[in-house]
Amino acid sequence: MTSLDELPLRPELRGRSPYGAPQLPAKYRLNTNENPHPLPPELLADLGAALQRAALDLNRYPDRDALALRGDLAAYLSRGGGEPVAPEQVWAANGSNEVLQQILQAFGGAGRSALGFTPSYSMHPIIAAGTGTAWVDGHRRADFTIDPAAAAAQVREVAPDVVFVTSPNNPTGTAVALDTIATLYEATTGVLVVDEAYEEFARTGTPSALTLLPGRPRLIVSRTMSKAFGMAGLRLGYLAADPGVVDALQLVRLPYHLSSLTQAAARAALAHTDALLATVDAVKAQRDRIVAALPGLGLTSVPSDANFVLFGRFADAPAAWRALLDRGVLVRDVGLPGWLRVTAGTAEETDAFLTALGEVAADHRLGD
Numbered sequence: 001m002t003s004l005d006e007l008p009l010r011p012e013l014r015g016r017s018p019y020g021a022p023q024l025p026a027k028y029r030l031n032t033n034e035n036p037h038p039l040p041p042e043l044l045a046d047l048g049a050a051l052q053r054a055a056l057d058l059n060r061y062p063d064r065d066a067l068a069l070r071g072d073l074a075a076y077l078s079r080g081g082g083e084p085v086a087p088e089q090v091w092a093a094n095g096s097n098e099v100l101q102q103i104l105q106a107f108g109g110a111g112r113s114a115l116g117f118t119p120s121y122s123m124h125p126i127i128a129a130g131t132g133t134a135w136v137d138g139h140r141r142a143d144f145t146i147d148p149a150a151a152a153a154q155v156r157e158v159a160p161d162v163v164f165v166t167s168p169n170n171p172t173g174t175a176v177a178l179d180t181i182a183t184l185y186e187a188t189t190g191v192l193v194v195d196e197a198y199e200e201f202a203r204t205g206t207p208s209a210l211t212l213l214p215g216r217p218r219l220i221v222s223r224t225m226s227k228a229f230g231m232a233g234l235r236l237g238y239l240a241a242d243p244g245v246v247d248a249l250q251l252v253r254l255p256y257h258l259s260s261l262t263q264a265a266a267r268a269a270l271a272h273t274d275a276l277l278a279t280v281d282a283v284k285a286q287r288d289r290i291v292a293a294l295p296g297l298g299l300t301s302v303p304s305d306a307n308f309v310l311f312g313r314f315a316d317a318p319a320a321w322r323a324l325l326d327r328g329v330l331v332r333d334v335g336l337p338g339w340l341r342v343t344a345g346t347a348e349e350t351d352a353f354l355t356a357l358g359e360v361a362a363d364h365r366l367g368d
Helices: 040-053 067-080 095-107 123-130 148-158 178-187 243-249 260-270 275-298 315-327 347-361
Strands: 090-093 115-116 134-140 162-166 193-197 219-224 237-241 308-312 339-344
Touching: 040 260, 040 275, 067 090, 067 237, 067 260, 090 095, 090 243, 095 123, 095 162, 095 193, 095 219, 095 237, 115 123, 115 148, 123 134, 123 162, 123 275, 134 148, 148 178, 148 308, 162 178, 178 193, 237 243, 260 275, 275 308, 275 347, 315 339
Parallel strands: 115 134, 115 162, 162 193, 193 219
Antiparallel strands: 090 237, 219 237, 308 339
C-alpha cells in the first residue's frame, strides 16, 4: 500500500488525521450526540411511501435547486425562529458539514482565512484546510465563554474572510448571547457563520440568531436535521441567510448534489415536525439530570444548551474515559485536559452512565 508520504498531497494536509469519533463496541454509546429516540411509526410509514414515489423517477436527475424542500425548511424556521424566513433565503446540502464546506468554497480559499473560537466544532478547521483556507484560533475565557470586546478586537485585527460562532457550542454546550453575535458581526468584514446544530435543545429563553438576519446580509445561520430531528443517517443540513448568499453558494455546489431520495425523506420528516421534536424535552430532561448529579460525585460541568454535557475535572481524563469504557459506557474525549463529553441519552442510558461514573469518580487516582 502506498503511504501518504509517497503521494503528491497538498502540504497543508500532511500530518493531519481525518475527523471521526471512535466507533468502539460498547453497550451504551454516548459519544456522538445522536438523538437516542427512534423515529415514530407514522413517520416511518410516510417515509416508505415518499421514497417509493421518489424511486419511480430515479432515472431522472433530482430537482437541482431543491425548491420544495427549501420551502418546507423555510416554513419550519419561520415557525420556530422568531423571524419570517423566505424559501430564497434557505439552502440545503448533505449534512451541515457540506453546507459549511460550500461556504468556505465560496468565501474562503487560497489566500483567505477563517477564524473560530476554540475549543469548538473540530470540523471547522478541518474543512478550512480542505478548502485551502488559513485557520486562526479565536480566544475564549477560561470558562469557555466568549468575551465580546476581546473577540471583536481579535476579529478586527485578523480581518478573516469567514468567522465561525457555534451556538450552542460543541463541545462545551454553551450558547452565545445575541449581543455578542451582533458585536462580532459589526467587527467582521467577511461573512459570519453561526452554527446552530444544537439550537433546538437550548434552554427556555435562549433565542436563535435567526432573529438577527434582517439587515445583516453577511450573516449565515446553519442548522441540521441530525440532532433534534433524530435523522443523523439522512445527512441533511441547511442554512438561512440573505438570498445573495444562497446565490453565491450555487456557484460552488456540485450539480444535483441532493438526491431525490434525500429530498423526499427530508420533506416527509418535516411533515412530522411535532412528533420528531417531541423527544427534545425528554433529551433535555436527561441532560439536566446529568448536570444535577455531577456535584454529588465530586465533579462539575459547563452549563449546557445542547444535548450533551462537558464534565470534569479529572486529573487524567483519558484514564477516566477508559475506565468508563471498561464499564460499557462510551463517552467522548474531546482533547480538553481534565474534561470529557457525554451525550444525553435515554433514561436507561443515563442510569448506566451515572452508575459507571460514580464508580470512576470514587477512584481518587482519576479525580482531582
